[in-house]
Amino acid sequence: MVTASNLEQFKAHSLAVFSAINTDLQTDQHFADAEKTVKWCGDVEERLEAAKQHALSQTETIDALFRTIDEISEQARRKRLELDKLVKARKVAIREEIVLKAKAALRDHLDKINTSFGGKVRLPEIAADFAGAIKGKKNIASLRDAADSELARAKIEASQIGDGICANLDSLRTLAADHPFLFNDAQQIVLKNNDDLVALIKVRINEHKQAEEAKELAQRERIRAEESAKLAAAAEAEQVAEAEKAKANAPAPQAAEASKPVEQPAPRMSAVAPSAKVPPKPTKLEANVTGLHALVKAVYEGRAPISVLTVNWGALDDLVHIQGADFQMDGVTITQVAA
Secondary structure (H helix, E strand, O other): OOOOOOHHHHHHHHHHHHHOOOOOOOOHHHHHHHHHHHHHHHHHHHHHHHHHHHHHOOOOOOHHHHHHHHHHHHHHHHHHHHHHHHHHHHHHHHHHHHHHHHHHHHHHHHHHHHHHOOOOOOOOOOOOOHHHHHOOOOOHHHHHHHHHHHHHHHHHHHHHHHHHHHHHHHHHHHHOOOOHHHOOOHHHHOOOOHHHHHHHHHHHHHHHHHHHHHHHHHHHHHHHHHHHHHHHHHHHHHHHHHHHHHHHHOOOOOOOOOOOOOOOOOOOOOOOOOOOOOOOOOOOOOOOOOOHHHHHHHHHOOOOOHHHOOOOHHHHHHHHHHHHHHOOEOOEOOOOOOO
8 A cells, every 4th residue: 555655746846847838939949849849748648658557567556646647647648739739830820921021021122113113103013932932941940041032033023124114214204205195005115125115205206296297287288278269269259240240331232223214315426535544443351260260270380470369358367266376378477466
């Protein structure tokens, strides 16, 4: 029969050891210690079970011993399972923390570059595979080194692209300052090589100027044609009015005598002295306009003086009033006068 034992002291010491085990895993050394502790707890369980079986073979009344051994063994099992689960979960959490931290650092770098563009454009998507970079790494130091290397690579790529975009934005500001509306696709074209972008800028501006010149020429031709048509219509109307006036002023033809003329005795022939010859009645030539367009063309080509055409000042003033400062016509200028 057992008369004395140190079970209580042994129990107290064992529980104190379990309570002192570190469960806040932050460093590689912490993980290494935790993994060793897991193995140690397993060994404790095995040794206690062996001690229990040994006591059974030597002692008949050992209830207190068994209760103590069972309690200590259960405590060792719980700590072993807790640490094993904690080690696995913490390893996963640390990997996620490293990846998230690297992503945040890259995002800050990209935001600074985008801010330098003045809100005009943004960097394209910069690929960074942090999860792939840390795959297969075992300890915290190697995980962080792998993530930092991938972060540095992505930052360098972003900075190089950003430098190219800055150079292209400078080219746009310098060469296309007066034509920003031609480059609404700046987000796409700033990613081009600078030489290619400069060539594109020059081509677009040149094409725009040619189109504007063609539009202006067509506008002038249209106005010239309208004015020529108005002059022709006015001249034709004046010609018709002159013809009507001449017709109204022409003398009426003499009416034929209704009665038969009275027979007169035949005049007696007598010799007279020859007289001087009577000169013919004087005549003059008049010009009639039969083709107004042909006459206007002759004036335009210099084959007829401009004085043969009459300017309709009222129609010309109306045209200036309608078009205002945009009025343009060859040979005509506008000046400001009192209203």
